[in-house]
Amino acid sequence: MLEVLNLAVSYGSIKALHGITLQVPEKAIVTLIGANGAGKSTTLRAISGLVKSSHGSVKYDGQEINGMPAHKIVARGLCHVPEGRMVFANLTVEENLRMGAYLRRDAAGIREDLDYCFHVFPRLRERLSQLAGTLSGGEQQMLAIGRAVMSKPRCLMLDEPSLGIAPILVRNIFKQIVAINQERGITVLLVEQNANLALKISSFGYVLETGRVILENTAEALRDDPQVQAAYLGH
Amino acid sequence: MSQPLLKLDQVTIQFGGLTAVSKLDLAIGDREMVGLIGPNGAGKTTAFNLITGVYQPTAGRIEFAGLPIAGLKAHELTKLGVARTFQNIRLFGSLSVLDNVRAATQLHRSHGVINALWRGRAFRESEKEVRSFVMDLLGIFKLDGCADEEAKSLPYGDQRRLEIVRALATKPKLLLLDEPAAGMNPTEKEALMHLIRFIQEKFQISILLVEHDMKVVMGICERIAVLEYGVKISEGTPAEIQSDPRVIKAYLGTEDDEENVEVVHA
C-alpha cells in the first residue's frame, strides 16, 4: 500500500535521512523503532509532505506522492498523527474532531464516524465541549487519533502515541489502535519508543539508526533478535 | 554526602492544570555524577529547565552551594558555576568554533568596552590568555583543528562535543547535560560515555546527566533518579535501579504489560 524507496532528507547541511526504503502492506501494522534522533519522525514527515525530501520516491496505492503538498496527500487517505499531537488547543474537542473531517461533505458519514470515535475513545464524548488545550496528555493523544480517523483514512501514520502518557493509558491507546486497524481495515505505520509494545501489535518492523534502516524483519523475529533486545527492548 | 552542591527540595511545577513535575527531591554532591532518567515526556527536561532557571517552580526550593537559585536568570546561574548543554544543539551557528568557546569566557575575562576600544597592553595580554585558554580547551577535545570553521558546518557529533566544551569554558562546578546521546548510534554513544567520564575526572566537577538512553546512564552514573509522570519513582545505584520492579514496570515494560494488548499477526 505504501512503498518508500531510497528516501533522503536534509535539514540545511545536516542529513537526517540517508535513503530509507520500506514497505507497508495493506491492512498491516508496521513499526519503525530506533533511538531519539534516528530519523523515525523525519521519515513520517517526509511521507506526509511536511518536509521536502532531497531525493527518493514514495508510492501510495502505486502512485507517486513524493513532492505533493501535505493537504493533497491527506485527501488521498494517508493521514499523519504528528509527534506532540498538535491538537488545536483553542478549539473544543468536537471542533477538533470536525476539523479532521475538513475535506468531507457527507454529513451522515461524519456523524457515523464521530460515533465511532466515541465508541473507541468514550473519554472524548465526556469532554466534547472542553477546549483541547485543557485535556491531559493521554486524552489529547486520543483526540489526535480520533481526529485522524475522522478524515476517513485508509492508512494512518502514528508518531509516538505513547509519548508522555501514563502507562495505563498507553495500553488502552494501543488496544484501540489495534481495534481501529481491525474494525476499519486501516493500515498503520507506527513510530514508537516503547519497542516492546509496538512490536507486540505489529506484523513487521524496521530498525532505524542515524537516518538508515539497519534491520528489518517480522515483528516476531525482531523481538527475538538479541541485538534489538539489547538496544531497544531493555532485556 | 556532606553539604550537597545542588539540592532540589519538594520542587513542583504546574502548567495550567497539568503537574509536570511533582514534589521532586534531588541532591547532587561535590564531584558526583548523577543521572536523571525516565521515559519521554516524564518531566526530565522540565526538571532540567527548573534547575537552569528557564521555569519557576510552583512550589519547593532549589539550592546551589547553599544559595537559593530559583528565580535567577540564566547568566547569573552560570556565574555561580552552573553550566548546561541543550537537548537540541544551540551553538552560535554563525560564529567560528573558537569564537563559540571564546564567547563563553566572558565571566572570567578582565576587560570591557573601554579596553576593547583602547587596545592597550593589558587588553592584548588578556586577549592572548583567552585565546590560549580556549585553544587548550579545544585541544583537549581534539577540536583545535577546526577552530576557524563555522560552528554550524561541523558534523553532528563534533557539534555535541563543542557544546560541552563551550559549557566547560564557563568554568562550572556543576555541568548539566540534556540528552547528550540523542541521535547517536551505539559507537558514538560509547565514545560519549568515555568523554563524560573523562570530563568528570579531568575537571573534577559534578555532572547531572538527563538522558533517555538507559545504557549510557547506567554505564557512567554513580547514582540514578528515575522520573515517571513527573514523579520520582526510584533512586539508587545503577544495580538497584535495574532491579527495582517499579522502574522495570514504568520504563522497560513488563510481560504482563503486554498481555493486555491483543496480539495480531498478519
Next chain:
Amino acid sequence: MDSFFQQLINGLALGSIYGLIALGYTMVYGVLRFINFAHSDVLMLGAYAAFFLAPKVQQIVPLPGLAGALIVMLLAALICAAAGMLIEFLAYRPLRSRPKLTVLITAIGVSLFIEFTCQHKAVFGAANRAFPKLIDFPNFTFLGLTFTSLNVIIVLVTAALLAGMWFIVQRTRTGAAMRAVSFNQQAAALMGINISRIITFTFGLGSALAAVAGVLYALGAPAIEPLMGTQPGLRAFIAAVVGGIGNLPGAVLGGILLGLLETFAGGIPGLSTYRDAIAFAILILILLFKPAGLLGKATVEKV
C-alpha cells in the same frame, strides 16, 4: 456636556473606521503572523477605485444614492480583494518560510512601491482630488445631539462587518480552517487544509475590508491622494496591536479607543498636535506591560 457627547459620537465614528482597517491587519496577522504594511495602501486603492468607478456607475444607477453608493463600494471591495491577493501571491508567498523580518521589510517595500507608483503622473498623480459625493448625508438631531448620517453609517457598517467577520471565522468551514492555520500550519495541512488557499482568502477578505474603510474615510475627507492611507493605516495598526493583534473584537475596540483619544485630544488646545505621539506612546506602553494587547492571549515561548 453637549459638546462632550458630540465629541463622543465623532470619536466613535472615526474610531470605527480605524477599527475597520484594523480588522484587516488583525486577520492577516492572525493567520500569517506578520504585519502587512501595504494594508494602508490597499485602503487608498479602494478610495481611488471608487473615485474612478463612481462616474461609470452613475450612468446606470443615480448618484448620490444609497444603492449606487453600495454598488460602488462593493466593486471597490472586489477590486481591492483581487489586489490584496495579487500582492500576497507575488510578494509574500515566495517568502513564506523566511524569517519574519525579511517579510516585514518586503511589506515595507511593497507599501513604498504602491505609494510611489500611484504618485506617478501616469497613474494617479500626487495631487489631491475631490472625492465624489456618493450619498447625501443630512444631519439630524436626536435627543438634542446632532448626528451626521455619515457617522451613523460608518458605525453601522463597522458593526455589521465585525459581526460578519466574526461569523465567518467562528461559524464557517473556511473560518475553522483559518483558525487552524493560525494555530499551527503543519497541523492544518495534515487536516487536508490547503494553506495557500486559506492565506489567499484571508488577504482577499482583509483587503476588501480595507476598501470599504477607504471609501468611508474618503467620504468624510476633503480629498483623496496617494498617501491618504498612511495616517489612518498607522493608527489602525496601533489599534490592532492595542486590542490584541489577531483578535477581531479587539481590533475594533482598539480602533474606537484610538478614535476617541484622537477626538478628545483634538479638543484640548496644545495637545492636538501631539496625538500621533500619544497614540504611539500608548502602543509602546501596551506592548511593554501587556504584550498580547487588551483582548489578546499571551503565548509562552518554549525552550
Next chain:
Amino acid sequence: MKTGLDPIYKAIASVRLPGAKRWLLVGIALALVASYFSGQFNRYYLGVWMDCGINIILAVSLNLINGHTGQFSLGHAGFMSVGGYTAAKLSLVYSPSVPPEWHPVLLCAGLLLGGLASAVAGFLVGVPSLRLRGDYLAIVTLGFGEIIRVIFQNTEAVGAASGLSGIPKYTTLGWTFGVAAITIYVVAALVNSTYGRGFLAVSDDEVAASSMGINPTRYKVTAFVLGAFFAGIAGALYAHHKQTLTPTQFDFMKSIDIVVMVILGGMGRTGGVILAAIILTWMPEMLRGFADYRMIMYALLIIALMMLRPQGLFALNFKRKGGGAA
C-alpha cells in the same frame, strides 16, 4: 559564502589585524588630506561625498544594533534628529559670540553633545528591546522615532514645523570621514574582541548566550546606546552640512533608507555596509534623469533584495576571523 574574491578579503583582514589603531589614524589622516584639497573639488560632488560620509556613520552604527546584535531598530532617523537638533541649536546660539577660529571647537562640542543626547534616547529605546523582539521591536522603535519627530514638530524652541535654518556650515569632508573612520573603528574594534563576541552570541541565540554567562540585557542596551550615539553625531554633521533642519527630514523613510543600507551590505558585515552606504547615496544622484521612476525603482530594489539575497549583496567581511586584533 565562497566567492572568487575570498583571498582578497582574507588579505585585507590579515593586514588589518595587527595594529587596528594604526588604521584608524590612517583613516583620519586621509580624511584630513582630502578635506585640505576639498577646495579643488566640484561643490556638488563634494556635497554628495559628505552625504556618503554621514550615511556611512549612520549605517555602520545601525549595523551594530541590527546586524551584530540582532535587534531590529526602525528608529535610527529619530536618534539622528536628536543629535542634529541639539548640535544645531548649540551652534545657532553660540556661533555669533564665538570667534571664527574657535568654530571647529564649537562643532566638536556640538557633535559630542548631540551624540550624548542621542545616546540617552538610545538608552530609553534600548530598554523596551529587552522585552520585545522581531517585528514588535521594529514597531516600537518606529514608534519612538515618530514620537521624537512629533515632539520636535511641536517645540517652538527648535522652530516647530518649519525647523531650524541658517545653521553655520561647519561640516567638512575631514569631519565627516574622520568621524566615519572613528565609527568604523569603534564598531569593528568592539566586535573583534572577546567582549564583543557577546554581541554576536546574543544575536545568534539569546538563550544559549545567557546560559554561557553573557548578560543579554547589557549587550543589547550597550548596542542601542552606542548606535544612537553615533547616529546623533551623524545628525549633528548633517545639520552643519545641510544648514537647515526640519522634522520631516527625519521621518520613517529616512530610517528605512538606513535599514536598506545595512541589509544591502549584509547584516553584521561592516565592509559591505560601508559599500552599500556609498552606493545608495550615489544611486539617487545618478538617477536624477529618471526622477519620476527613482523611488519606484528604490522600492523594487528592496523587494528584490529580500527575495533574492536577504543576506545582503556583498560578502565583504572584516570580522568573524578567529583571532583578536591584538
